[in-house]
Amino acid sequence: xxxxxxxxxxxxxxxxxxxxxxxxxxxxxxxxxxxxxxxxxxxxxxxxxxxxxxxxxxxxxxxxxxxxxxxxxxxxxxxxxxxxxxxxxxxxxxxxxxxxxxxxxxxxxxxxxxxxxx
Amino acid sequence: xxxxxxxxxxxxxxxxxxxxxxxxxxxxxxxxxxxxxxxxxxxxxxxxxxxxxxxxxxxxxxxxxxxxxxxxxxxxxxxxxxxxxxxxxxxxxxxxxxxxxxxxxxxxxxxxxxx
Numbered sequence: 001x002x003x004x005x006x007x008x009x010x011x012x013x014x015x016x017x018x019x020x021x022x023x024x025x026x027x028x029x030x031x032x033x034x035x036x037x038x039x040x041x042x043x044x045x046x047x048x049x050x051x052x053x054x055x056x057x058x059x060x061x062x063x064x065x066x067x068x069x070x071x072x073x074x075x076x077x078x079x080x081x082x083x084x085x086x087x088x089x090x091x092x093x094x095x096x097x098x099x100x101x102x103x104x105x106x107x108x109x110x111x112x113x114x115x116x117x118x
Numbered sequence: 119x120x121x122x123x124x125x126x127x128x129x130x131x132x133x134x135x136x137x138x139x140x141x142x143x144x145x146x147x148x149x150x151x152x153x154x155x156x157x158x159x160x161x162x163x164x165x166x167x168x169x170x171x172x173x174x175x176x177x178x179x180x181x182x183x184x185x186x187x188x189x190x191x192x193x194x195x196x197x198x199x200x201x202x203x204x205x206x207x208x209x210x211x212x213x214x215x216x217x218x219x220x221x222x223x224x225x226x227x228x229x230x231x232x233x
Contacts, residue, residue, distance in 0.1 A: 009158075035221050045208065045224040091160060095221075103212065104168070105151055105176055106222055108160040 002027045002094050006109035014117050021077045021112045023092030034075045035093040087116045120144050124209050124225035131199045131232045139194040141209030149213045150192035154205040199232045
């Protein structure tokens with residue numbers, strides 16, 4: 001069984017500060033995928049990034065960056081120079097490939113509510 | 119492309135009533151999923167389907183039934199609604215054979231209240 005832990009329930013920072021959201025995962029599979037989703041106050045789920053277990057390269061996309069470390073089973077997400085529009089709930093998720101090539105569902109963490117104060 | 123569309127977006131039910139939530143996707147995905155989201159719980163998988171005519175139980179299947187008669191549609195049924203089923207329901211789809219697993223695409227959600 002898979003498990004995803006987001007220990008930070010809520011984080012509040014002032015605009016322009018950097019903030020890191022933590023994600024720790026558990027799985028026995030060697031092939032797996034990690035994701036981050038954003039859920040703004042409007043409620044929809046917005047896909048941010050996908051990483052597979054064979055690719056430990058860190059990634060940067062504008063103000064967003066992700067640090068994947070298999071040694072610590074972590075996939076942390078950093079927002080640099082945060083903005084009020086970054087306020088949302090952020091979910092980390094994990095899936096493993098099934099015999100059909102797809103995934104029998106994403107396992108989500110409980111989410112981190114990020115509040116960016118002006 | 120519409121992506122994943124859920125119907126309805128909001129609904130209020132009385133305890134004991136039944137209803138069906140419809141999910142439609144136009145991406146030719148094989149896999150479809152129903153999740154529920156409750157405060158502080160993240161999203162939990164109710165049922166999923168790996169192809170037309172197939173269904174399987176997820177983490178929290180009790181009180182729900184599903185059907186996948188057509189590849190593009192995945193229906194979630196509540197036969198006798200209970201207040202504990204008050205939640206936001208998300209449908210998702212993923213995976214086209216031959217392509218890498220890209221992750222799940224989600225619908226806009228259905229906010230269901232059972233009184």
